[in-house]
Amino acid sequence: MSELSQLSRRERQIMEIVYTRGEATATVVLENLADAPTRTSVRTLLRILEEKGHLRHGKKGREFVYHPTQRREQAGKTAFQRVLATFFEGSLERAVAAHLTDPDAEISPGELKRLSALISEAKRKEP
Secondary structure (H helix, E strand, O other): OOOHHHOOHHHHHHHHHHHHHOOEOHHHHHHHOOOOOOHHHHHHHHHHHHHOOOEEEEEEOOEEEEEEOOOHHHHHHHHHHHHHHHHOOOOHHHHHHHHHOOOOOOOOHHHHHHHHHHHHHHHHHOO
16 A cells, blocks of 8 residues: 555545545535545545555445545554654654654644643553
């Protein structure tokens, strides 16, 4: 399976629709895609995503219903690992520092509190 980070913009948009809904037909994708291409193009993109291993389909009535082959969380973890390796030499610390020191990043106090709690939990798990 190719990585989600290696998909085209349109393929990522389609995956977002499928992940959000849990499943989608070509009609549903077409209705939810901004500046949608033709129905034939949508069907082609769905087939390509299936060939790449991101989707599988079943049949409901006359339409194919597409489902993701892995949970969104797992796909996100895989994509994040690739980002860490590619841009931060595998360092989680560098990635977090880049985000936390970005003046344009909007981080709420609640989010900072949750991050702090996650770090505390990770420290407790250390041997």
